[in-house]
Amino acid sequence: MTQGRLLGKTAFVTGGGAGIGAASALSLAAHGARVVVTDLDAAAAVAVAAQITAAGGQAVGWHLDVTDESEWEARIQETLGTFGALTVLLNNAGIAPTADLIEDLKLSDWRRTLAVNLDGVFLGVKHGIRAMKANTASAGSIINVSSVYGIVGTTRAPDYVAAKGAVRLLTKAAALECSQSRYPIRVNSIHPGFIETPMLSAGLSSMVQRGFFPNTDTAHQVLQSLHPIGRLGLPTDVAAAVVYLASDESAFMTGSELVIDGGYTAQ
Numbered sequence: 126m127t128q129g130r131l132l133g134k135t136a137f138v139t140g141g142g143a144g145i146g147a148a149s150a151l152s153l154a155a156h157g158a159r160v161v162v163t164d165l166d167a168a169a170a171v172a173v174a175a176q177i178t179a180a181g182g183q184a185v186g187w188h189l190d191v192t193d194e195s196e197w198e199a200r201i202q203e204t205l206g207t208f209g210a211l212t213v214l215l216n217n218a219g220i221a222p223t224a225d226l227i228e229d230l231k232l233s234d235w236r237r238t239l240a241v242n243l244d245g246v247f248l249g250v251k252h253g254i255r256a257m258k259a260n261t262a263s264a265g266s267i268i269n270v271s272s273v274y275g276i277v278g279t280t281r282a283p284d285y286v287a288a289k290g291a292v293r294l295l296t297k298a299a300a301l302e303c304s305q306s307r308y309p310i311r312v313n314s315i316h317p318g319f320i321e322t323p324m325l326s327a328g329l330s331s332m333v334q335r336g337f338f339p340n341t342d343t344a345h346q347v348l349q350s351l352h353p354i355g356r357l358g359l360p361t362d363v364a365a366a367v368v369y370l371a372s373d374e375s376a377f378m379t380g381s382e383l384v385i386d387g388g389y390t391a392q
């Protein structure tokens with residue numbers, strides 16, 4: 126592993142207290158970035174930041190609800206005040222679908238998923254661009270976490286696929302806008318298959334409770350069978366892609382979608 130690929134960069138991670146966000150925050154720091162770990166669960170963000178500092182890195186852990194625009198503004202300003210600049214923004218925070226059919230899905234549940242999984246990304250992109258557009262020392266990289274369900278559809282997740290599909294194209298719109306404005310900012314999306322995180326564990330338990338599967342082992346096997354590579358993904362599989370997109374190694378990539386799915390969408 127090349128160390129120092131992100132030296133001098135400041136990365137801001139949403140939903141950094143668990144799963145993909147936590148693994149990404151740790152990997153970004155391991156490669157030399159200063160990391161602002163944020164989460165709705167402030168204690169979880171603080172714990173991940175503490176893990177980074179204990180390993181010799183630089184990090185802070187703060188509360189951020191990605192649906193709250195005034196909190197976004199405050200946290201970005203605090204980042205600039207603490208570390209001087211913002212260079213990497215990982216829009217990772219997200220919630221799972223309700224697992225309802227469209228005909229049963231409550232409007233309030235639809236709006237909640239869209240608020241976190243799409244509005245939250247929009248607000249991050251908006252305030253990320255404002256903070257990064259004048260960067261000179263280090264170009265900016267915005268990474269939006271979509272899903273394989275931003276590329277293909279599935280049942281019982283209409284709110285989730287709608288949000289993730291929109292994140293995929295919002296990413297391209299932002300990439301084009303930044304390029305056209307000659308801002309030093311690249312914007313890309315990543316599309317994980319099923320990844321072993323707290324969100325997945327909760328989803329498996331909920332599917333069993335609702336009677337879709339007899340037990341979590343069976344549910345796990347069914348999900349695994351969707352991935353030709355023969356296993357589900359690990360948060361570190363996604364974190365490696367995040368580090369690449371955050372680094373200058375991906376300097377010619379913008380508006381693109383990086384798929385990390387063990388072959389899920391290759392079929």
Ligand SMILES: NC(=O)c1ccc[n+]([C@@H]2O[C@H](COP(=O)([O-])OP(=O)(O)OC[C@H]3O[C@@H](n4cnc5c(N)ncnc54)[C@H](O)[C@@H]3O)[C@@H](O)[C@H]2O)c1
Pocket residue numbers: 139140141142143144145146163164165166169189190191192217218219220241245270271272273316317318319320321322323324325
């Ligand atoms: N796990 C998977 O299989 C998978 C697959 C594809 C995409 N994703 C996406 O990856 C991202 C991370 O998923 P994960 O599996 O690590 O989830 P997770 O539930 O394990 O972790 C998500 C984190 O986001 C935080 N969060 C939730 N709502 C928030 C809000 N309003 N503001 C700020 N933080 C909030 C949670 O507190 C939690 O710490 C999500 O966008 C998810 O949709 C996950």
